[in-house]
Amino acid sequence: MKFHLKENGMRVDFEYGTLDISGNEDYGFRPFQLMVASIAGCSASVFRKILDKQRTEVENLVITVDVERNPEEANRIERIDLHYTVTGYNLNTDKLNRNLELSRKNCSMVRSVEDSIRITESLEAVELSR
Template identity: 55%
Template sequence: MKYSMTEHGFRTETQFGTLDVSANDEYGFRPYQLMVSSIAVCSGGVLRKVLDKMRMPAEDITIEVKDLYRNPDEADRIERIHLHFTIKGDVNESKMPRVMELTKKNCSMVRSVENSIDVKETYEITK
């Protein structure tokens, strides 16, 4: 990837279009938003694959960032993220602790930040 400076941040072209990144959310995605999105969506994608492999495919998964703490004393460093998954489908509740363990173990983004950001993952199942 190659980023070029703009008046208000940086820009890159991806196969899906232009991505503008800026410290000012009027001009693009803020870097922390992209980091949180990467962690959340990676976890959701792995969760989906684990459920599929355990023969409990989800009809739908939504991810809510319930808590995000950025330390103002350390350059607004992200220190804590709480991801809450709402899973719609015929999922065996007794298998969910293992599903969540495998999700955390196999998400490359969570693993990349595991000693610097506390990532908490909770879930609920709906029919």
């Protein structure tokens, strides 16, 4: 990766596109947004792969994220709460929770920060009928 200085932040080009990063959201994604997005995105991707392998019939997966920051320590991220809402058919809440625990163990982003940021997960299953 090669990051380039621009007037109001940094820019990096990836295969998928260009990413602008800035402390001012008028000019790019804020670093804390990218940190939270990488944790939620990685966790959700791993969780979804596990559900797909088990042939769990998921119609929708939404993660609501609550972030606590410490303004006395450079606005450090202290806590990230991930709340999963899984909508689908024949959902087993106990099995979903076990799969969520397994996804946590296999998510590189969560594992990278788990000793410095408290990450919690909760789950809600919404059963659809046919």
